[in-house]
Structure formats: structure tokens, C-alpha cells
Amino acid sequence: RWADNFSAVGCGRTEEHGFQHPFLQAVGMFLGEFSCLGVFYLLVWRDRRRPEPSMAPSQPFNPLLFLPPALCDMTGTSIMYVALNMTSASSFQMLRGSVIIFTGLLSVAFLGRRLQLSQWLGILVTIVGLVVVGLADLHSSHDQRHKLSEVITGDLLIIMAQVIVAIQMVLEEKFVYKHDVHPLRAVGTEGL
Template sequence: MAWTKYQLFLAGLMLTTGSINTLSAKWADMFSAPGCYGTKDHNFSHPFVQAVGMFLGELSCLVVFHILLCHDRRRPEPSMEPGQSFNPLLFLPPALCDMLGTSIMYVALNMTSASSFQMLRGAVIIFTGLLSVAFLGRRLQPSQWIGILVTILGLVVVGLADFVNGHGDDSHKLSEVITGDLLIIMAQIIVSVQMVLEEKFVYKHNVHPLKAVGTEGFFGFVILSLLLIPMFYIPVGSFADNPRQVLEDALDAFCQIGHKPLIMLALLGNTVSIAFFNFAGISVTKEISATTRMVLDSLRTLVIWVVSLALGWEKFQGLQILGFIILLVGTALYNGLHKPLMDKLPCFPREQTAEEGDAPERERLLGGGKTTQES
């Protein structure tokens, strides 16, 4: 069935905003400007400030939810389901995981390339699968176990590409690249814990996904904003890339933004894109399918890699292409995107098709849970 213009618009919006989110965060990292205290030009290395901006974008989803709800209630026949009332503190544990995982990933993005950052985030299916078996009692299909193994292979290839490229990369030392890659994978463990917590305690409540995203964004924005105060006084020595060598120097970040306003444009791109990405993701699941959403989520990795090459942010690496293809295959196997093809072969027994598998996924994403976030 041919897509409508609105469906094409939603797919394009999700792909575009998902790509802009990572690219804008990396763009901010590449700026250099004077800071406070009369310091000379230095890199904009403020991952926790960037994370606060990301949570502000998530928080805006709560505003969008109430605007849409008010607009819907003015119609003769309201169609929007607001969901049941719930205790907002239910979202505090996953919000804390989101806050920690996002902050670690922004630290890692300072150390490695945007394409590797996006590719290595595919590790989340490994830990989500294992934790869902351990804590949710889920039984993974053989194809999902194979998908996890293939994903591990893809991560090894991407890591190897970074190791090879690290020797000739002027922007990042080899040690930084390896550390950044390891931090990204470590962050995926935290993100997988977040997903399991959401599924165990949140999805059983009929919470609209925009409201869920906005509530977690509220907790993340408030808590991390308050934590910027003690971070300003915590010395971490050479581990910090700011003049005072503290965990986070928010004042220095604002001074750098004042000296180079383009940094603010990059941060705004990150904040706005996360809001539109969450909205587009929900709409794609509702208007098209959860399978399409998974495919678009994988395609944005390719977009980020192509744009990074075009802008000269990184060098071409054949191993990266191989790693991306392997990760794509692993993701497809884990999410069951191969089933329609396998069902057509007479030698294989019929399994649940990808579109049939969309039913519980669609219900989970639309009626009781948080969208897949871009951090």
C-alpha cells in the first residue's frame, strides 16, 4: 500500500530530526571559544550542560501533549486518549537511568566520531535482550539470540575501525577514541536497565507516550540542573576538558556561548530535534508501523555517517561500512524484520510476521510507554 503524503512527511521528519540530534551535539563539541576568567580559546566540552538541553527538549513533549489534548477536546468528537492518571514518581527511576546514560554518552561523544557514536548505540539490544530474559521472564526466539551475536560482531568491527582510524586522527587521540567507545557501550547497559524498568513498572499503566517522555524529561531537567551546582566545585583533574578542571563548569559554557553564539544554535538544534524526533517516532508507529520506525531508526546512522564524511568531520573507513551492515543485520534479526521473507520460503515454518508483531509493539509505544529516545 502506497504511503500518503502525511506518512512520507512523518518518516522524513523522524529521519531528519534523529540525524540532526547527534550531528548538532557533535557540532557543538567541535567549537572553540574563550571562556570566563580571561581564559584563551578552548574546546566546548560541556556534556552535562548539553544533557540538560536534551532533557529540556523531552520536557517540551509534555507541553505538546497538553496542547494536542486541548485542541482535541474542542473537536465535536474527541479522539485523543489522554490515558489514566498515574503517580509521576513512577518515572523517577527510569529518568535517573536516562540522566546517567545520556550524560555518559555526551562525554563519550567528545572523544569519538558521530558515526561511531551512533553505531555503537546498537549495543542496547544486547543488554535489553539479556535483562528482559533475566528480570521480565521473556523468552527470546532463536533469531533474536542470533541477532544479539551478530550485533556483538558488528560492535567488534566498528571498534576495530576506530582503533585503525585512531592512529591517523588528528582530532582525537587513540586512547580517547577507545575510552569513548567503551563509555558508549557502558551507557547502553544503563539505557537497557531504563527500558526494563519502564516495561516492568510503567508500560502496564495506560500513559500517553508524549506524557511519559515529558515526565521523564521534567525529572531529568530539574535534577541535572541542580546537580550542575555541586559539579561546579568537584575537581577531577586532567579528566576534565575545561580550564578549572572541574566535573562541569556551566559558567564557562555560558561564557563560550556568549563569545560564539553559533554554539547556542547547535545546542538549540539538539533541544528542538529531540522534541520533534519523539513526536515523529510516536506518529510513525501510529500511522505506519513499528517496523518502519525501527528501519528509519537504523537509517539515520547511515545519514549521520554520510553527513560527517561530507563535512570532513571524519575520514572514510571501509571497516565502518562493514560494521554498519553487520549491526543492521543484527538489529533486523532481533526485531524480526526478516520474518516476512522467511515465511515465503517453504522449508521454514511460518512464524509471526513483522506486521503482526507490530500489534503489541504499537500498543506498547502508543498506549503505555516511552518512545525510543535520542540522547
């Protein structure tokens, strides 16, 4: 949201325009992810200089393995940044919590996980919280920048993006454990 507070005078110095470039913001996030690869190799280099290395040598893997999670990451993040321009920052942050619901359900369906009663209760409480946030958005007065239809669209886009992010998380978990990939290496590879 910080980047959305920037503005610049348009051509002809007539009026200021807000910074609403969600894809540029997503690229910035991917550059941050890519920097994790540098940190990973720095840790490997430092570990190899020790008399007894503590990091297990990583097995080779095809970097394209992380293409599906990277595409989910780019798509989900871009949708979230578009939605952030349509709704309030507080609703954006609260609705991002819906990822808990979708990740839990997808973990049961595709990873064969069994959720404990406390986890199901957590999902239920999250659903109740999201309903409260959604109702608050419907009944609150909106500023001149956001019409009610934009707010509803933004909220729905955020929830849709969380489904995509949940798919990303389930894929990452499957690949990281199956191929024994260090988490920093996985995140950095996605940033490529």
C-alpha cells in the first residue's frame, strides 16, 4: 500500500496521478524472492568453509519444477495488487487470511493431510471473521476513490487470489519435501 501513496504530475502539469501499477509491484516482489537465491548460495559457501559442514548437499533438481508455483505466485500477487487499488488496505489484509481456509482444504485433498479439530475450528473462526469483514465493507460508507461495486470486486479478487496462493503453497510443500530442496533455494528459484 505504501507504493500506492506515491503520485506524480501528469503531462501538461494539470493534475496528479496516483501510482497504480500492480504488475510493477509484483516484479519488485519477485526481485526480492530472487535475492533469496543469493542468500542461499552465500550460506552454502560459508558452510563449506567450516571444518564440518552442517548443510547436507542438495540433490540436483530441475528448476522448471518450480514453474507452476512461480506462475501461481505471479498470478496471485498481481491479482492482489489490482484488488488493493479497488478496496481498503484493512480489508485487503483481513481477507488475505482466507488463504488459511483454502490451504487447509487443499492440503487435505491433495497432500492427504488430516486436520485436527483445533485446525478445523481455526478455519471456522477464519470464515466467520471473513464474513464480518465482507459485511462491514457492504455497510460502511466509502470514500470517493472507491465505489461499492469496486470494493466488492476488490474483495472477491482478493479471495480468488488466495485460492491461487493456496495452490502455490501446496505445490511448494510437495516439491520441497519430495525433492529435498532448501526453502531459500526454492523461493529464489521461483523469483527467477
